[in-house]
């Protein structure tokens with residue numbers, strides 16, 4: 001008989017700026033202090049764990065650190081276009097144009113930088129990151145809160 005056990009890591013934060021286009025319009029540039037909670041499902045291994053909490057926390061922190069204190073932009077948006085010109089990222093939106101130093105920007109392979117899409121992206125990266133070391137893991141869930149009242153949760157099977 002196999003049983004599925006979940007372990008949860010929370011309290012991992014990062015701060016980033018973004019804006020989301022919706023219905024032909026675009027939000028103003030603004031920021032969030034994002035809070036990440038990760039739940040991992042799997043079978044207990046011969047060491048009595050699903051995953052080592054210290055390793056899991058470190059890998060989530062590494063993933064989140066790449067976005068901490070950056071402007072997050074979508075690579076797949078229908079309305080937000082990014083172009084790299086020399087050391088700048090030029091961004092065209094329905095509301096106008098921005099130009100950011102390239103070193104301050106992360107262009108992410110998402111449709112929009114919504115909490116849902118960022119959570120999905122983190123979840124997929126974490127599965128890739130964990131799968132070779134933890135073959136007992138069967139599912140990964142990432143919850144990304146952009147405020148105390150707004151949170152997106154993505155659950156993916158391995």
Ligand SMILES: [Zn+2]
Nearest residue numbers: 018030032146
């Ligand atoms: Zn926002």
